[in-house]
Amino acid sequence: MAQNDTVKVIGSWSSPFALRARVALHLKSVKYEYLDEPYVLKSKSELLIKSNPIHKKVPVLIHGDVSICESLNIVQYVDEAWPSDPSILPSQPYDRASARFWAQYVDDKCFGSLDAVAGAKDDEGRKAAAGKLMECLGILEETFQKSSKGLGFFGGENIGYIDIACGTLLGPISVIEAFSGVKFLQEETTPGLMKWAERFRTHEAVNPYMPSVEELVAFAKQKFSIQ
Amino acid sequence: MAQNDTVKVIGSWSSPFALRARVALHLKSVKYEYLDEPYVLKSKSELLIKSNPIHKKVPVLIHGDVSICESLNIVQYVDEAWPSDPSILPSQPYDRASARFWAQYVDDKCFGSLDAVAGAKDDEGRKAAAGKLMECLGILEETFQKSSKGLGFFGGENIGYIDIACGTLLGPISVIEAFSGVKFLQEETTPGLMKWAERFRTHEAVNPYMPSVEELVAFAKQKFSIQ
Structure with missing residues (x-):
């Protein structure tokens, strides 16, 4: 220790x-x-x-x-x-298991699809990967609708484990949106996630550490030597 | 709930x-x-x-x-x-984090290498993947030597989270050993894991559910239509 x-x-x-x-x-x-x-x-x-x-x-x-x-x-x-409040994971075993499940889903499936979009060798591959990413976000939207119960975050009224896991998708998605012109978070398909994303970005525990889309796009251009 | x-x-x-x-x-x-x-x-x-x-x-x-x-x-x-004893995860935050880290290592790196060995298209690819798997097992051997403190299991004298995570490697490794003739767990490179594997297989909580190597090899032959 x-x-x-x-x-x-x-x-x-x-x-x-x-x-x-x-x-x-x-x-x-x-x-x-x-x-x-x-x-x-x-x-x-x-x-x-x-x-x-x-x-x-x-x-x-x-x-x-x-x-x-x-x-x-x-x-x-x-x-x-640091077990004092606020708790990041829920207290009940099933809710904890559910939070861990969705966090893992973000890392395995969502980031997997994001990497596939970014790394696609041709338009066909990119389209297929983008479709998969849309599908993943659709599943997250359903999960959000069910679990947030209209309270704003995945676990209810406070930011928690699934929010922290999912929130990390926002930067990479906004970069891919900027380069591809495709909107992955849309009012028609992911209305709950759209509002949640804004709530997450502007949360006082997130805002100081979350780079702007412009900063991330400039960084990506430099990293991949894009003019 | x-x-x-x-x-x-x-x-x-x-x-x-x-x-x-x-x-x-x-x-x-x-x-x-x-x-x-x-x-x-x-x-x-x-x-x-x-x-x-x-x-x-x-x-x-x-x-x-x-x-x-x-x-x-x-x-x-x-x-x-079911929080009554025995605990599967350790009680202290750092030990819990360490257990989760190594369990994830098994799933990401070790199973990743195992899949790469099984799915290799040619001898060169198979050799590279086998080398990677050996490397992963070498790292697990080091971890075992440090964390078990000579007491038999990864977390000490009782079977725990890392043991359960790592134990699932044994079946697939034995099948790949049977097909390839290569020994991945060896006295020279992984002496601690060799003894631990025997201890794990014969543990009363494992033994009833762990298929024999012969059963797994027969199943793999059927699954992949190997004569």
């Missing part, structure tokens, strides 16, 4: 996964030092390599003498290591 | 993931009805489709009126819904 209480986060301003760690810590009012890992291919900081030797990826939460890696894992750790 | 206490598991005798759910329930002494979903392509039971509409995969745990899907999610649910 941590022998001291210093908290650090190694993140990257453009990383949707690092955002998860920061939102969780903000919700728990945990003070921490933020260390931005510059996005430079093939050159990672010694601290990152030492504290996440397996994946060598951000985010990493350093709590005293221990490091916690993988963004959803960090969010759960934050909820358990 | 569950309005009654009936417990059912939809599994498949050859599924390493269904094994996880059964081991967890056995550890908690939970009585349940086991429903074996026959492995028939393109034909799944109505109950499976209804209770896991997103992935349509085993295992599913049906507890009263609710269904819980995804094997690691089920194991965590079982630990939380």
